Amino acid sequence: MKSSFFKPMFAITLVIMLFSCKKNTDENIETFRGPEVIMGNGKVNSFFTVKKGIPQEIGIEMTSGALTNLTNDPANFAAATFLLQLDQKAKDITPFDHLIANWSPHGHDPAGVFNVPHFDFHFYTITQSERMAITPYMPSTASLHDKLPAAGFMPASFTATPGGVPQMGKHWGDNNMQMPFSHTMIYGSYSGKVNFLEPMVTKILLESGTKISVAYAQPVQFEKTGKYYPTKYNMYKDASTNNHFVMLSDFVQR
Numbered sequence: 001m002k003s004s005f006f007k008p009m010f011a012i013t014l015v016i017m018l019f020s021c022k023k024n025t026d027e028n029i030e031t032f033r034g035p036e037v038i039m040g041n042g043k044v045n046s047f048f049t050v051k052k053g054i055p056q057e058i059g060i061e062m063t064s065g066a067l068t069n070l071t072n073d074p075a076n077f078a079a080a081t082f083l084l085q086l087d088q089k090a091k092d093i094t095p096f097d098h099l100i101a102n103w104s105p106h107g108h109d110p111a112g113v114f115n116v117p118h119f120d121f122h123f124y125t126i127t128q129s130e131r132m133a134i135t136p137y138m139p140s141t142a143s144l145h146d147k148l149p150a151a152g153f154m155p156a157s158f159t160a161t162p163g164g165v166p167q168m169g170k171h172w173g174d175n176n177m178q179m180p181f182s183h184t185m186i187y188g189s190y191s192g193k194v195n196f197l198e199p200m201v202t203k204i205l206l207e208s209g210t211k212i213s214v215a216y217a218q219p220v221q222f223e224k225t226g227k228y229y230p231t232k233y234n235m236y237k238d239a240s241t242n243n244h245f246v247m248l249s250d251f252v253q254r
Contacts, residue, residue, distance in 0.1 A: 032087035039082050042066030046099050048090040055228045059247025072105045095125040095224045117203040121246050126195045134190055137164040145170050147192040155217035158187055169195055185216040199233040209237030222254040229254050
């Protein structure tokens, strides 16, 4: 989560590799993986699973080393922002276009809430070019950030934060978030449209391997009709590989 008082992350770290598709142990499940990106002492990539044409999971897989040797410099945007491409299959049947993992080594405002080391996992419903065109919040661009989605496109329990962030937009927090913060869901918007979902999790919780599965609040209106939208965010550690997973699941066609 970011707002006008959060430092924007401009640079992108990307390693180009071939997409791959392979069968899960369940022969009815196909897994589509995006290109691997170097992260810390490990690697990270997107993945998308489908069973008989229905999405099962979409998210991020991190090898065990990916959580070590991360930058401790909040100004080192290039080392803290990881662009993850999605396979075309995910774009075809879900609203998502690409993912970004943001590492915040010292957290960010508001103080006393999110100022702990954590990750922001952005699931964008806009293209990369559209995201890159989102400008800083200033008098000449405030109207774009402050133009909120029409009634029904945001869950009733979410509230917009002030300002907006370059290449992101305005962030919406869950009024029912449990304190102290360890994990939560954030929505994002820009120029009147919902443009991302963002599970947030503290580094200490992600490292612990604690299994989490949370149904998050849903809007009643959706921008891209006919697509499959997730209703839960999940986090867990695979005991056999020590890889960490952050994903969205339990899809409903809207």
